[in-house]
Amino acid sequence: MILSDMSTWKAAPGRLVRWRPTDAARSAAEAAPVDPGPPSILQADHLRAWAHAVRTGTPHRAWTGIATTVDGPLDRAAMTRALARLVRAHGGFRTWFDLSGREPVRHLVPADAIEFEVVEEPALDGAWDTALQHHLEARFDAECTPGSWPGFALGVVENQDRFGLFWGCDHAFTDGLSQLLLCSELADLYAAELAEPGGPELVPGALPTPEERGDFRSYVALERRDAEEHGPDSPEVREWVRIVRENGGRLPRFPLPLGLADGERAPVVIRELTFLDGDEVERFERVCREAGAGVTAGVFAAVAETERLLAGKENYFGVTVLSTRHRGPFARSQGWFCTFAPIAFEVGGAADFGELTARAQDALRRAKDLAAAPVNVVLETLVTSGVCTPEQLGSPQLLSYLDLRRLPGAGRPADERGVHFTSRGRTANASLWINRDADHLYLLAQTPDTAAAAEPVRQYHEQLRQVFRQAVSPVPVA
Known part of the structure; x- marks a missing residue:
């Protein structure tokens, strides 16, 4: 896939x-x-x-x-x-x-x-x-x-x-x-x-069992119960608010100018780029493991370093998409099982990519705890506390990482030949969807389809590719 x-x-x-x-x-x-x-x-x-x-x-x-x-x-x-x-x-x-x-x-x-x-x-x-x-x-x-x-x-x-x-x-x-x-x-x-x-017979485990495909409405009930149990004084919500306040009272944006006014959106164009392939991906995983981290942390470290190099950002702040399927019998259910969490860590002063990846791993652990706060409660609190205006909450920059090898059907014909796609709507950002399969680590990005955005987006993606390659290369990449 x-x-x-x-x-x-x-x-x-x-x-x-x-x-x-x-x-x-x-x-x-x-x-x-x-x-x-x-x-x-x-x-x-x-x-x-x-x-x-x-x-x-x-x-x-x-x-x-x-x-x-x-x-x-x-x-x-x-x-x-x-x-x-x-x-x-x-x-x-x-x-x-x-x-x-x-x-x-x-x-x-x-x-x-x-x-x-x-x-x-x-x-x-x-x-x-x-x-x-x-x-x-x-x-x-x-x-x-x-x-x-x-x-x-x-x-x-x-x-x-x-x-x-x-x-x-x-x-x-x-x-x-x-x-x-x-x-x-x-x-x-x-x-x-x-x-x-x-x-x-079918491949064992091909079809989800009833214990793996709980009804989405049951998930909604759990989510709404959580929303009632969380409020502005909940520790997770307070930490969300602190992180946003310390980052200028705004949710993350693409770090380079896209030529769009505040609140303006443009048609989407899909951009794709391979970062690593073959044994390079395995080497990248080893680099992350040696730092006591996983590949997800390595991905965030690479993005943070890219933003430091291009925009001088000594502290990284991003929002990631996390699955919520672990909250019940929803491992193979159909529905919208997602939430968002902030990833924030210091970039400047890291001795090497391994140290930066370890910092990202700590931030990911914190983010998973903060994901317990329902996003609607977080957004309402950001507004009522005066940290953000409603207009500042729209269309944040998102980063997602998926390891497609973990899918139940991975390696079988329908999955191997499959393409997953989205409609082309409008966007104010250039969110990153980074994925790994059996062959490569690659990017799918939804970016504004404008002349002003094309060069900054190209520059950002190319710099990110260089950071990934440098992480697995003993010599500088030309």
């Missing part, structure tokens, strides 16, 4: 088919009863933005997806059954929100009402690769929304001996790790539906 731009995925020309709910299933969804309880904290923010976009007629792309290639001719009936099993197993995929009132109201489609049918699409016009990308974008834009069911879209490019499989979903019902897990789960469900009695 690679995280990349959607255009990275290629499928040979073929017949396009899609899955849609049957008329009976759609009617059941429209009549689905209210499911009590609020959305999750991140869902609530997403739904407010979506409702505002609908009211003002503003474009709001917020879907994410995967695409892969599966060997063998497509068995449409087997894929139809596999899709139904997937949706019945994960309550989030049976959810839609009524956004007509002041607060979003959740509806849950009964599992026994879930049915899908196959529809053949018209042939695409024009050059195949371009036309396919336009088709995917059009489908995801139209179907991957939170205000009606389903909030996802599934399709296939059908050929004689293999098929391309693509899926998109509104962010309200998923996150990056969920999508990465879904790629293999859907392929494995399809394989299970193909298997004949007495035939070959």
Whole structure:
């Protein structure tokens, strides 16, 4: 699996088919009863933005997806059954929100009402690769929304001996790790539906057990309980506020000028860069271990050193994305299992990269403790305490690190051929998504697509690459 731009995925020309709910299933969804309880904290923010976009007629792309290639001719009936099993197993995929009132109201489609049918699409016009990308974008834009069911879209490019499989979903019902897990789960469900009695069994552990796929609504209840138990005087919230206050009363921003005014956003362009490959990645891990740290700390150390070199920042302050799946039986659940935490440590005066990495490791340990504070409580406290204005809270610079080798499906065909992508919305920053797989350590960055931002972003990414390479090289890298 690679995280990349959607255009990275290629499928040979073929017949396009899609899955849609049957008329009976759609009617059941429209009549689905209210499911009590609020959305999750991140869902609530997403739904407010979506409702505002609908009211003002503003474009709001917020879907994410995967695409892969599966060997063998497509068995449409087997894929139809596999899709139904997937949706019945994960309550989030049976959810839609009524956004007509002041607060979003959740509806849950009964599992026994879930049915899908196959529809053949018209042939695409024009050059195949371009036309396919336009088709995917059009489908995801139209179907991957939170205000009606389903909030996802599934399709296939059908050929004689293999098929391309693509899926998109509104962010309200998923996150990056969920999508990465879904790629293999859907392929494995399809394989299970193909298997004949007495035939070959699936790879052990291929499908999540009930103990691994707890319902997202249970997670929401835990999260909301935490929000009620935390307030401005909670130690984690106070520490968040202290860190932000000591860093100028602002959440992190890209350290170089992007040519955007405060609050201004620009269309996103995806930029990618390989930092290390082959045995360089193993050497980098050894450098981190020798410092008593993990690769995640090494990644933060490299980013901190880059900001020192380019912007003179002697203290690093960043915000990272952390998974919250450990809070219950959610290891392979589908939903939005994320929170944010501050990473802050001194950069200046470090004797070498190892010492800087050890400092980053200590900061990561602290960050995991601070992640217990629900982000909505933190943001409210930052405003009410006068540390930040509401305008200063929008679109912070984010840094995420994922080791894709740890995915349950890693190394198997659907995962090896898979691409995980996001929609191209608008941004005020140039967030970093750094990932490791079996072959390389690489960057996926969502940056402003403007002439003013292009050179600072290029300079930053290249300097970061040099820092990574210097860390594993006994001699300076030219």
